[in-house]
Structures are given as C-alpha cells and as structure tokens.
Amino acid sequence: MEIKEAKSAPPNFLFVPVSHSPASISIDLDNQWAYLKTQGLPGWESFPSYLDMVLPRILETLRRSGLRATFFVVGKDAALEKNHTALRSIAEAWHEIANHSFLHEPWLHLYSQEELQADFHQSEAAIFHATGTQPRGFRGPGFSTSTAVRAMLIERGYIYDASLFPTVIGVFARQYFFMTSKLPAEEKKRRSKLYGSLADALSPLTPYQIQPGLLEIPVTTMPVFRTPVHLSYLLFLGQFSMLLAHAYWSMFILLCRVTGVGPSLLLHPTDFLDGQDVPEMSFFPAMKTPAEKKIALVRHTLSTLREHWLPGTMLDHAAKSGTNIERPLRSTTALKNSI
C-alpha cells in the first residue's frame, strides 16, 4: 500500500515558538494474537502476527515525518523466529525498543513475585535475542501495573515506566469491553484493571519520579478534561466525523501549549490497518476506516507535534526531563545465556 503525503500543517496563528518541553511518541506493538486473547476469541494460540505487514507502514510514516519513536515490544513476539526480520527493522531504523511484558496479560498486577520475575526475564532475553537491545523502559499491558512491578523495574535497572493512563474514560472503556466481550466471569475479573483506575486519572500529565530511581512518563491525555488523545481514540471519533477528530486534536494541542504539557503520544498497529488487511480484527473500532485515511490522520498529528515541540523517543523524553539515562544496565551475559 502506498502512503500518501500528508497535507501541510495548518498555519501557526498564535506565532508561539517551538516549545522545549520534552515530548515523545510511542507505539504499543500489540499483535493480532494479543487482541484476540484479551477479547477471549479463539485462534490466538498459534500467535498470528501482522508485524510483517504493519511495521513497514509505521516505519515509513515515521521516516517521512522525520521522527524517532519508542516501540513497546511484546516478549512472546520477539521469541518467535517468524517476527525477527520485522522486529530487527525497528532497531535498524534507530528507534528505541522497550518492553511490553512477555505475554501481554492485562492482569500483570495479579502476578506472584515468581511469575513477575519469570515474565521480565523471558521478555528481556527474547527482545535482546531478536533485536540486540536491552530495554530501558516498560509499559504494562493494558496499563496494568503495581508496586511490585515498579520495584521489579528499579531492581532490573529500568530508567522509566510508562504504564499510567491518566483518564476518566478508562473505567467506561473497561465497562464497554465487558459488555461486548463473551468472556466468563472469572476471566473478566482478571481484567478488572484493564485501562487503569480512576485514581490514575488524577495523576500528573508530565513525567515525575513515581518511586526513587524510576521516572513515570504518563500517556498524555487532554489537559484539564482528562479524556484520551491517543490515535485509536481519534480514529474512534473519526468514525463519526473526521472533522470532529481534527477539532479534538487541535484542542489538545492548544491546551498542551497553554498548560505547558509536552505530549507523549501513543500509537497502535491498528492505527495503520483496516478490516481488509486483518479480517479477524473487524470487531475492533474503526477497522472499517481505510488504512490510507488512518495513516493520513497519523501523519497530520505527527506533523503538528513537530511544529510545536521536538518530539523523540521516550528515553529522549526521560533525558530531557532531567533523568540520568547513562545508568549501568544489567550484564547482558545473563540474557545471552538464557536463550
């Protein structure tokens, strides 16, 4: 599929110079099987993957926008040989690779200490084997996190966590998910913290030390109103009206500038795919919107970000927030030996 050039960004009527507040772009590389599994649909057990199809589109979009980003990779995908070429292409394009857990289970906060230890060990080893990268950042699957997860991140030398989604909509999104899902009650209980808690909605929008030695970089939501602003949400609005999606995005940019928030924008593979690409994913919102139209919206948001900030990877975001990112990593010998 050919990616069309984005229309030029609208003029900067307020004549405000580029802000030096740190800003970043991240992609949660949730794969087809992870969506099927979370939804309780059959077929995930063979770990179907669309990474070969979607990664060239994401990388080309970033290249045309002249931006680097952070990819949160799921360890299980990195452990499968069939995904290695696609995953290596991320590292070859100089983007950051971070950890998104091994099995992408949104009940990570319910794991025992032993299960957590095993999950981190497996995901780090698989990501290192596939890409040659030791992750410095982590995002919990479905924003699942806990004090034990954060303690594990500190112990393993992570620089930042990105598992907070400060929105009031998370609770409603979870209720909608439960209404539309055919999962048994026990499985729904395990997903009881999917999309975060109401307490998360009150947490700061800019990076802060969540525990000594660990920086939290929240996914930016609408300043003041705390509604979501990731691309999948914009595309959800775009199903009703693309004008509405554009107006909502413009409001976000304006409020970020007024309140001095440097955005950390979240993307997903589904922002680059449609129902024809992956018919099994047709249950997901906005899959009827053609991929070309989706990518045009992604490119618009990226060009607006570039107009007002100097967005980079999450690690750049951490460094510009005053965090020492040169902290020594754990020895790679253990990771090499565990393959």
Ligand SMILES: [Zn+2]
């Ligand atoms: Zn995810």
